Amino acid sequence: MISRGRFIRLGAALGSGAAAGALLTACGGAGSSAGAQKGGSSTKKTIAKAANVPPGSAVKFTDAGQPAVLIHLKSGRFVAYSAVCTHMGCTVAYQKSSGDLVCPCHGSIYDPAHGAKVLRGPAPRPLPKIPVKIERGEIVEV
Template structure:
């Protein structure tokens, strides 16, 4: 449809010419293009979908229990945006960070020997006991924190 309208604007001369709508074809092409545009807008309004709930943020459901995470270990979770995250427990508390490496987006994993978060793709290393600061590798940006709250023994996403 747009090709018909553009064809009538440029014709064979290749120069820009605004249609004067003196020919039936030009009026018909404009009516068809305009009508289809209006139909598309009206139809689009009927296809609204609600976003899927990806986490229990704001709900009363705990994502984990502190007692289930041994000191110096971690568990994997999904954050409020559906991205991988990791909860790490130390003697001083429970901390949550994005599990997405700030270098190129690979998912970090806890190394059981060093107790550091390691990116398997390029070797970035983060210290979860110290605000996920960078210890080595190709990045200098720490892992972002994931907001959690601890109430008693239960951990909640905020």
């Protein structure tokens, strides 16, 4: 038997994945199939074309099968984090108006410009960082 909390998290993850797929398809498929590229001896996952992610916006993607988010900060830097809240595992969302990542379940707020540190709990720790870099105009996981 599955617990109520696990059922809710599973539903949220599936819903987020479906929404992200629809969004990426509508936006021309930037990063939609992960566009794995060979870079020397390692394979790098393409998340999005840098030109398709304006400053102050975000793109959802998956990292090892888990929800993740790429953010183009207003400062011009690109950062990426796990989108799984460190409190109860709900999927956080980017709030364009504030530039923060917000958990819809219990109200935790993270600051992506400062290592996804917790601005307001109950989350106990920052979101895990996903290293990214720009290569040939594309944002790729390192």
